[in-house]
Amino acid sequence: MCGIVGYIGFRDASDVIIKGLKRLEYRGYDSAGIAILNGDVKVRKGKGKVINLENMLIESGIKGNVGIGHTRWATHGEPNDVNAHPHWDGKHNFALVHNGIIENYDALKKELTKKGHIFDGETDTEVLAHLIEEIELVGKVDFETAVQMALKQVDGTYGIAIVNKHEKDKIIVARKGSPLLLGIGEDEVFIASDASPIIEYTNKVVYLDDDEMAIISRDGYQVKTISNIELTKEVHELEMSIEQIEKGGYPHFMLKEIHEQSVTIADCMRGRLLPDQNKIVLGGIERVLDRLTNAKRLIIAACGTSWHAGLVGEYLFEYISKLPVEVEYASEFRYRDPLIGPEDVMLVISQSGETADTLAAIREARKRGALVIGICNVVGSTIARETDAGIYTHAGPEIGVASTKAFTAQVTVLSMMAILLGQRRKVLSETDAAAMIKALHEIPGKVAEIMEKKEEIDQISRLFAYAPNFLYLGRSYNFPVALEGALKLKEISYIHAEGYPAAEMKHGPIALIDEYMPVVVIAVTDHTNEKIISNIEEVRARKGRIIAITTENNHDVRNLAEYCITIPETHDVLTPLLTVIPLQILSYQIAVYRKCNVDQPRNLAKSVTVE
């Protein structure tokens, strides 16, 4: 949440920054701002999206080769012009942008107010700017030392960038808990919250770690701890391409990402799923495979859509690998004194690799001695670096705020892990493993077949676009898919939707059903088929409007449902990889009919880097 971009070099900094902020808008879009250093520090900022800022800059004509910018997801203080970043110190010597939360800002603000500081807005960030100013002034220390001393006084998280009119050609950045990386070019350095703003200029990046800062100039950069110990950092080479982060002719990133899934699932399996040898190779966890194989239980921790993937994982590991699993909301995990120790294995799942709650769960588990394995999409992200071992999902950058291709890639990884563990734990016969591996191999083609049903799904979307509520029902592997379908709809069309295990309906939610209630039922031909048919009958008896996601040969369900979206047959355990696709399309199309901002739904940010 919140995106930071900075530039120092020979290009027009505002150009680089505006372009970069647009790429980071998925991290927040409540307000945007920029500070350009050209003799003085010139700041422009305001409520709303980066496009407003761009217009402001065109009018002002501010130019310079050094600058920082910010796109905000509001935490402290309403999203208005004053609370937009950058924030000034009291004398307008320097400007600061911040991603994260200064938790002790209130106490600091009271102290600074007593000392005569006057604040323009309500943000925690402005307090940090004034704290640096106070330390510099009273302590008579240089600016860099003042920044270090201030950072030692703050609790919470930060990724910051600062430009100071007395420090020509210099940007100071620091990080604790909020991602920040440097892009290293020839006579230029870029700063960003993730790699998307810099990839068109350079593929060389340096990731800052917690409690580190960098002093950046045209000639290069120097990384040190905030305690002033100089560091030599590894320069990583990114494999991302510019095409991956553009819409490629689609009206929205979400639609592009839904379409990409036949390719991203295949990419995720490439070199790992070896059908000819009836084998799965997961290099990223090779080192810890014995410990994982012998684990007594697995604790999965994640948030949101990744948590739903974790729930699918629970079914997969228990059924295929006979490994007991607990699935935890990462946000709850560390606040309940969890019983986890050196004999346990935690598996965390995160698209961004930056989710603060998931990161906190990892740290708690590692503190207690557990082995932590990650499933991450963003290469080099904090979670990828802080876990003991891990598997990348290789879904490519996911930019639409509502997660789609990351979910199917996560479930693909979980399926591969479950089969591999089933084989290693000797609880899965070679014949069953072969059937699953073959079925997994065929999934990308089947996803492509479902994409051809877009028109059919469109007609259903149009009919129900203005329904005030939706119910999603599924059983077994497809119960988490019901949750995911409901989440997608809520997020991007603002329709109230609930997902339930189908049989739970009769314990309460059935009271909601009447002739106006669309009920999306995931009813594939598996061991729950008969029971779910009874659940459909119960909805029909109350005049609920059934939209079934079912398999082509499931004639019973097709006869009962008012509307049907059919998917190809696959192995029972892999059905979530197919059933979720029509639900993604349904929510996308309903959001489009309702004229919602699909890629940037209100109040959301893609990467939730605050707890």
Ligand code: F6R
């Ligand atoms: C939903 C969505 C969120 C994320 C959640 C976790 O569409 O995108 O619910 O799944 O914020 O994010 P990651 O996976 O980046 O840890």
